Amino acid sequence: MRQSIKNRIRTLVIANKITIFIAKLFGMVSKFKDGEFVQLKYDRSKKFFIVSNVIVEGKIQLGYFNPDKGIIEENAYIEPSKLEYSPEEMFRRYEEFKNRPDLWESI
Structure with a gap:
């Protein structure tokens, strides 16, 4: 696929013009979900939260x-x-x- 088409799809996903399904189809979504807490592998003292998993x-x-x-900043970009x-x-x-309630129903 040409790079210009990928770039166009990427901008549409970021602007929420197309669904996350299309982003998953092209492999543009990481395994992390929005709002989850993560840390760096090589420096575990650095804690982050996922703003956008695209x-x-x-x-x-x-x-x-x-x-x-003294504020929360949302402008860090790191490889997953x-x-x-x-x-x-x-x-x-x-x-x-x-x-989970469904675990207790089976007992």
Whole structure:
């Protein structure tokens, strides 16, 4: 597929003009979901949250707390291969799984 067509599809996905299904079809969505907490693989002290899981130029948009300004900034772009789930996200997923009502109906 020509690069110009991919760029056009990418801009339409970012502007929410087409569905996420089309983005998944072209492999432009990462395994992380919006709102999940992640950390860098090589520096686990850096914590981020996913703002947009659509891959643009090989990177996804992340947000983080900037202690110097005292605000949350949403302008970090990092490759998904350099990220992993944070322990907080894993604990949240465990609690969510443990408290599912359909697990208790089968007993």
